[in-house]
Amino acid sequence: MSVYTQPGKDGSVVTFKPRYEHFIGGQWVAPVKGQYFEDVTPVTGQAFTEVGRGTAEDIEAALDAAWAAAPSWNASTPTQRALMLNKIADRMEENLELIAVAETWDNGKPVRETLNADIPLAIDHFRYFAGAIRAQEGHLSQLDEDTVAYHFHEPLGVVGQIIPWNFPILMAVWKLAPALAAGNCVVLKPAEQTPASILVLMELIQDLVPDGVVNIVNGFGVECGKPLASNKRIRKIAFTGETTTGRLIMQYASENIIPVTLELGGKSPNIFFEDVAQQKDGFYDKALEGFAFFALNSGEVCTCPSRALIQESIYDQFLADGIDRVSKIVAGNPLDTDTMIGAQASTDQLEKILSYLDIGKKEGAKVLIGGERAELEGDLAGGYYVQPTVFEGTNNMRIFQEEIFGPVLSVAKFGSYDDAISIANDTLYGLGAGVWARSGNTAYRAGRAIQSGRVWVNQYHSYPAHSAFGGYKSSGIGRENHLMMLDHYQQTKNMLVSYTESPQGFF
Amino acid sequence: MSIGAQTTASVPAGPENGPHGEQESAVEFPPGIDVALTATATVAGETESRVGFTPAAVELMRQLWESHGALMFHQSGGCCDGSAPMCFPAGEFRTGDSDVLLGVADLTAQDGSALGPVEFWISAEQFEAWRRTRLVIDAVPGRGSGFSLETPTGKRFLTRSELCSV
Numbered sequence: 001m002s003v004y005t006q007p008g009k010d011g012s013v014v015t016f017k018p019r020y021e022h023f024i025g026g027q028w029v030a031p032v033k034g035q036y037f038e039d040v041t042p043v044t045g046q047a048f049t050e051v052g053r054g055t056a057e058d059i060e061a062a063l064d065a066a067w068a069a070a071p072s073w074n075a076s077t078p079t080q081r082a083l084m085l086n087k088i089a090d091r092m093e094e095n096l097e098l099i100a101v102a103e104t105w106d107n108g109k110p111v112r113e114t115l116n117a118d119i120p121l122a123i124d125h126f127r128y129f130a131g132a133i134r135a136q137e138g139h140l141s142q143l144d145e146d147t148v149a150y151h152f153h154e155p156l157g158v159v160g161q162i163i164p165w166n167f168p169i170l171m172a173v174w175k176l177a178p179a180l181a182a183g184n185c186v187v188l189k190p191a192e193q194t195p196a197s198i199l200v201l202m203e204l205i206q207d208l209v210p211d212g213v214v215n216i217v218n219g220f221g222v223e224c225g226k227p228l229a230s231n232k233r234i235r236k237i238a239f240t241g242e243t244t245t246g247r248l249i250m251q252y253a254s255e256n257i258i259p260v261t262l263e264l265g266g267k268s269p270n271i272f273f274e275d276v277a278q279q280k281d282g283f284y285d286k287a288l289e290g291f292a293f294f295a296l297n298s299g300e301v302c303t304c305p306s307r308a309l310i311q312e313s314i315y316d317q318f319l320a321d322g323i324d325r326v327s328k329i330v331a332g333n334p335l336d337t338d339t340m341i342g343a344q345a346s347t348d349q350l351e352k353i354l355s356y357l358d359i360g361k362k363e364g365a366k367v368l369i370g371g372e373r374a375e376l377e378g379d380l381a382g383g384y385y386v387q388p389t390v391f392e393g394t395n396n397m398r399i400f401q402e403e404i405f406g407p408v409l410s411v412a413k414f415g416s417y418d419d420a421i422s423i424a425n426d427t428l429y430g431l432g433a434g435v436w437a438r439s440g441n442t443a444y445r446a447g448r449a450i451q452s453g454r455v456w457v458n459q460y461h462s463y464p465a466h467s468a469f470g471g472y473k474s475s476g477i478g479r480e481n482h483l484m485m486l487d488h489y490q491q492t493k494n495m496l497v498s499y500t501e502s503p504q505g506f507f
Numbered sequence: 508m509s510i511g512a513q514t515t516a517s518v519p520a521g522p523e524n525g526p527h528g529e530q531e532s533a534v535e536f537p538p539g540i541d542v543a544l545t546a547t548a549t550v551a552g553e554t555e556s557r558v559g560f561t562p563a564a565v566e567l568m569r570q571l572w573e574s575h576g577a578l579m580f581h582q583s584g585g586c587c588d589g590s591a592p593m594c595f596p597a598g599e600f601r602t603g604d605s606d607v608l609l610g611v612a613d614l615t616a617q618d619g620s621a622l623g624p625v626e627f628w629i630s631a632e633q634f635e636a637w638r639r640t641r642l643v644i645d646a647v648p649g650r651g652s653g654f655s656l657e658t659p660t661g662k663r664f665l666t667r668s669e670l671c672s673v
Binding site: 037053164191192220225229242245246265300302355359362363405475 | 581583587591595601637656
């Protein structure tokens with residue numbers, strides 16, 4: 001066990017500056033209107049730095065810088081791009097603890113996750129796209145003896161990206177790495193709840209990135225996100241967030257006729273078939289961990305397995321064992337490597353989760369464990385903590401239908417395989433799902449029948465690069481975390497060439 | 508006025524709620540919820556209101572109306588700030604056949620003079636999942652994301668829900 005010192009105190013591995021400006025054109029630039037806003041750590045509820053409050057003027061400046069860099073960067077070779085991405089990855093690896101603690105401080109998630117998941121995954125993501133772009137080939141087709149269709153990949157130019165607050169660095173990297181690998185310049189707007197950690201990362205890597213290739217403008221959605229998303233000077237917009245803003249971004253994109261990729265969340269089912277409990281062995285233990293995975297990142301994950309569906313014949317025992325596992329989740333100081341669940345990312349997120357605990361109880365769902373705000377002591381008393389909570393109820397309750405984005409699990413039982421699939425698919429969303437079964441046939445059939453973009457089988461919450469991630473139904477458009485994302489950041493140029501001297505014969 | 512996370516303790520209407528108190532609605536929101544403004548029913552075949560606003564929400568709406576003009580809401584779902592009510596300039600968010608108009612609230616200024624109607628929308632598929640609940644829009648300290656108008660103010664609209672038999 002070790003406990004990292006809080007940033008701002010002697011001995012911390014990371015020191016935040018008292019104020020961060022925008023990063024535009026390779027420089028730190030004050031907001032045009034001179035305004036800043038406070039960034040609060042959810043660990044204690046205290047402000048720890050302030051960041052630029054960007055407006056349309058700052059977005060325009062960032063787009064100027066990006067377009068100034070575009071002729072050179074768009075024409076860069078895959079080798080140059082890959083080299084830069086690999087150097088960024090190396091620099092991040094050398095500073096793993098610093099970045100991890102910065103991320104924990106900004107977001108509230110336990111440092112065991114940032115050290116072992118968020119940041120290592122981000123590092124690997126840069127390396128993955130460095131490799132992917134080196135290996136990418138165009139296509140050619142010989143249509144007849146003298147006619148060839150060539151298909152070239154070209155960068156789009158300058159793209160916009162709006163980042164969520166639940167994995168501030170990893171989600172930024174999921175978007176940055178393919179965009180940069182494809183040769184685009186980027187204007188990126190972090191979430192206003194977690195604006196600082198990405199700036200700490202940018203400071204570390206700024207000497208590796210040509211001026212204007214990555215530009216970061218912070219600010220509020222309405223003041224800063226909208227001028228980016230609706231801008232005529234972006235060639236694509238990527239967004240992770242909720243459905244109303246997703247629709248609004250599509251609406252703006254429709255006005256400019258540009259492509260969008262959207263990741264809008266889910267209400268992921270996690271299905272436990274009866275053969276899971278055939279033996280009380282290592283696999284059974286793994287399945288119990290799968291049950292408890294709703295608490296990862298305090299439940300603030302788009303794929304949070306927030307609906308556990310357990311087969312009737314094993315329901316009572318498996319649920320009891322699952323609750324026992326949940327009772328062992330260690331809550332506390334996010335900077336302690338033993339802590340398994342940290343803080344919710346913001347005060348309004350805390351309020352929202354509490355409102356769902358309230359409606360869950362009102363709808364008659366039974367609280368099996370948790371159900372309240374968690375009160376921590378000392379300087380953590382001001383932070384935003386919620387007890388891991390398990391409700392028992394039915395799939396038509398609102399806590400089964402909506403993404404709470406907190407450590408809240410809703411459990412229901414099912415009888416037959418068909419019931420399981422029917423309940424699993426009875427949702428507006430289709431991002432993630434889990435299937436647990438010893439029978440390979442059951443697992444395969446269930447995995448194919450569930451309408452979601454990612455089905456974990458006999459595991460959950462792993463996010464290795466080269467495994468496509470994206471949604472069915474209202475969960476969005478596009479697939480991240482895989483080289484197919486390059487397509488979303490590239491234009492296809494078809495050159496249709498005739499090598500014959502003979503005329504076509506029409507005129 | 509901020510009523511924070513309270514959902515059970517009744518908060519008396521303060522003077523900032525306007526001279527009329529705006530409590531004349533015939534609709535029964537459960538006791539304990541202080542509803543200062545009630546939207547008219549607009550869902551086909553229904554007569555009872557599905558949307559109310561707390562005094563804190565009304566105050567914030569007035570403030571936003573002053574800066575941005577006429578307003579509308581669209582109830583969000585999904586990831587991150589999903590389930591948050593999003594407030595936009597009227598007409599900014601395009602609604603269509605895939606949406607349901609849950610209600611229209613007549614917003615008044617502090618002195619009781621009329622400001623104008625505020626439409627409250629939700630997507631039709633989300634409405635199906637939310638059918639059995641009536642919404643009370645509150646305002647709490649916080650910083651939402653999305654493009655909702657109030658985020659720079661340090662306050663955030665929040666949807667609280669009550670069971671209903673509508």
